[in-house]
Amino acid sequence: MTKLQAGYLFPEIARRRSAHMLKYPDAQVISLGIGDTTEPIPPVIASAMAKRAQGLSTFEGYSGYGAEQGEKRLRAAIASTYYDGLGIEETDIFVSDGAKCDISRLQLLFGANVTTAVQDPSYPAYVDSSVIMGQTGIFKKDIEKYGNIEYMRCTPENGFFPDLSTVKRTDVIFFCSPNNPTGAAASREQLTRLVQFAKDNGSIIVYDSAYAMYISDDSPRSIFEIPGAKEVAVETASFLKYAGFTGVRLGWTVIPKELLFSDGSPVAKDFNLIVCTGSNGASNISQAGGLACLSSEGLKAMTDVVNFYKENTQIIVDTFASLGFNAYGGLNAPYVWVRFPGKSSWDVFAEILEKTHLVTTPGSGFGPGGEGFVRVSAFGHRENVVEACKRLQQLYR
Ligand SMILES: *Cc1c(COP(=O)(O)O)cnc(C)c1O
Numbered sequence: 001m002t003k004l005q006a007g008y009l010f011p012e013i014a015r016r017r018s019a020h021m022l023k024y025p026d027a028q029v030i031s032l033g034i035g036d037t038t039e040p041i042p043p044v045i046a047s048a049m050a051k052r053a054q055g056l057s058t059f060e061g062y063s064g065y066g067a068e069q070g071e072k073r074l075r076a077a078i079a080s081t082y083y084d085g086l087g088i089e090e091t092d093i094f095v096s097d098g099a100k101c102d103i104s105r106l107q108l109l110f111g112a113n114v115t116t117a118v119q120d121p122s123y124p125a126y127v128d129s130s131v132i133m134g135q136t137g138i139f140k141k142d143i144e145k146y147g148n149i150e151y152m153r154c155t156p157e158n159g160f161f162p163d164l165s166t167v168k169r170t171d172v173i174f175f176c177s178p179n180n181p182t183g184a185a186a187s188r189e190q191l192t193r194l195v196q197f198a199k200d201n202g203s204i205i206v207y208d209s210a211y212a213m214y215i216s217d218d219s220p221r222s223i224f225e226i227p228g229a230k231e232v233a234v235e236t237a238s239f240l241k242y243a244g245f246t247g248v249r250l251g252w253t254v255i256p257k258e259l260l261f262s263d264g265s266p267v268a269k270d271f272n273l274i275v276c277t278g279s280n281g282a283s284n285i286s287q288a289g290g291l292a293c294l295s296s297e298g299l300k301a302m303t304d305v306v307n308f309y310k311e312n313t314q315i316i317v318d319t320f321a322s323l324g325f326n327a328y329g330g331l332n333a334p335y336v337w338v339r340f341p342g343k344s345s346w347d348v349f350a351e352i353l354e355k356t357h358l359v360t361t362p363g364s365g366f367g368p369g370g371e372g373f374v375r376v377s378a379f380g381h382r383e384n385v386v387e388a389c390k391r392l393q394q395l396y397r
Contacts, residue, residue, distance in 0.1 A: 004131045009124050009365035010034055016350075017359050024357065030384045030391075032316075033359035035180070035335070035377045039308060041244045041289075042301030048292030049248070049285050056284075068281045069272065070095020070252070077294040078252055082212075082237070086224040092256050092268065094275055095290070097249040097282050099210050099238040100125050103174075105274050106206055106234065106253070107133045109267070114171035119162065120151035121181055121366030121373070123208065126174040153369045156328060156339070160184030164193060169201040175223075176208035178215060181366045181375040182337045183329015185219035191226045198232040202262060205233040213242050213306050215332045230256035234267070241334070242302040243293050250286040309334045312378035312385045319389040320376075323396045334378040337363070341372060348374050356391035 013033055021029055040046075055061025069075065075093040096102050103125050110116075112134040118126045127149055136148045150170050152162035160182050175194060178185040186194070198205050207223035215221055223229045238251025255268040275281075282290075292298045313330040320327035320338050328337040340348045345362035352358050352374070363373030378385065 001132070003136075004128055008128070009361070012365075013349075013359065013361060016353065020353055020357070027357040028387075029357045029359065030380070030388045031359040032377045032380055032385070032388055033361050035361075035379055037241060037244045037246050037309075037379050038381055039244055039305055041248070042298070042305065044295070044297045044301055045243055045289050045292045048298075049289040052285050052288035063284055066281050066284055066287070068276045068279060069093075070281060071284075071287050071291075074287050074290050074294075075252075077291060081294045081299070083222060083224060083254070086222065087230060088224055088254055088256060092254050094253045094255065094271065095282050095287065096251050096253060096275070096279070097286070098240060098251040099208060099236040099253075102236045102251060102253040103206070103208070104129045104132075105271070105278065106236075108278070109271055109274050110172055110204075115148055115150065115169075117150035117152055117167060117170040117173045117203075118367070119154045119175060119179060120368060121154065121179075121363060121370035122174065123176055123180045124366060126176075126206075127367070151367060151369065154179070154182060154184065155369060156326065160328070161186055161190045164197045167197070170203055173198060173203050173205045174208065175205055176210070177219070178211040178329075178333035180211065180333065181329075181335055181361065181363065181370065181373075183331070183333035183335045185215055185217070185332035188218075188220055188226070191220055191223060191229075195223070195226045195229050195232055199228060203232065204259070204267070205229075207233050207235045209235055209237045210241055211333045212237065213302065214310065214334060216310070217331060219332060224254070224256070230258040232259070234259065234271075239290055239293050239302075242306055243289070243298075244305065245286070245289065248286050248289055250282055250290045308382075309378050312380060312382065315385055315389055316376050316378055319392055323393065325396075330378075336376040336378065338374050338376060339372060340374060343372060345371055345374055352392075352395070356388075356395050358388050358391060 076090040078093050079088050079090045107129045116130045150168050152167050154160040212221040223233045223235050235254040239245040255271050259267045316336045317327050317330040326339040329335050345364040349362040352360055361375040363370030
């Protein structure tokens, strides 16, 4: 826990933001930092939740404990909407209160005695939950700082896909595509190599597809589009970044029945025990919202929300590009990854905050490979994003 606290990113940003607001009480601080959604939940989805909530006040509509794995109808709708034709069935889907929570449940499943690889940079929850589990002690180099983690460097120079020939074998590989923070989505060819790598090494891939609906090019939306992936991968996903469910909480994890431990026992069987032991399932009101998300009006409304954030992304990318920066991401994710050659991420973060009252995220908080970068999130009201870009233009013109 001590190791973890030293590097815990978002509380440190919040602390600096509060200090800044004390120093400049009249400043209009705009946050393009933490990556929380800002736009309202589409009415077709919110009203379905309201209806379920109202129903709970009647004898006919009341329900108590539901299935720990989620409501059958919702599991079936997730399977048919996102995994049609990929051989994923309703029973492979575990509905939950979010992808981050499922990442920690998967860590509980794997335990302390595994080795783990992550993209560098990547979403901090993978490394942080590994450190909490105590997965430390094999690779000497960064143990003190990061625990027993293999960092797979992802840079503009390698197209944000690791050189697998230099990656050590690990039991577990966390892979997020489109990636938070770089915004890069792996191609079919790259994912095919990743699946083969996992197969050769007997590793399990935890594929985080939280941003799949943001993909604009022909990158796969799911790891299960890759032949053979069902034998080596699980996938976590959520409604959070599509429907504004960051507060409502609803996600899912796919554990294909084809995925087996080396002793031949199904991973899904053990995951089911973890789910049933540590939780009593996602809220029934959230699940009503999830079902509405997957109706035809709900899917259209989520696409509109995603497109709104992607327009924000374009505005941010264009701003940095016009100022001569190398700004990556944006095409397939709500994040822009901006390079500041020769500078430290925290210095850039501090300068932007001090001079423009904008909160960004220092790239080094996502791993050593993020040093020299800053992540700018496209989650924001349009007028705030436009105003933020105006201030950046004044700062860097
Ligand atoms: C936001 C995010 C999640 C979502 O976590 P929830 O628990 O569903 O809010 C998962 N993975 C990544 C990479 C994210 O950025």
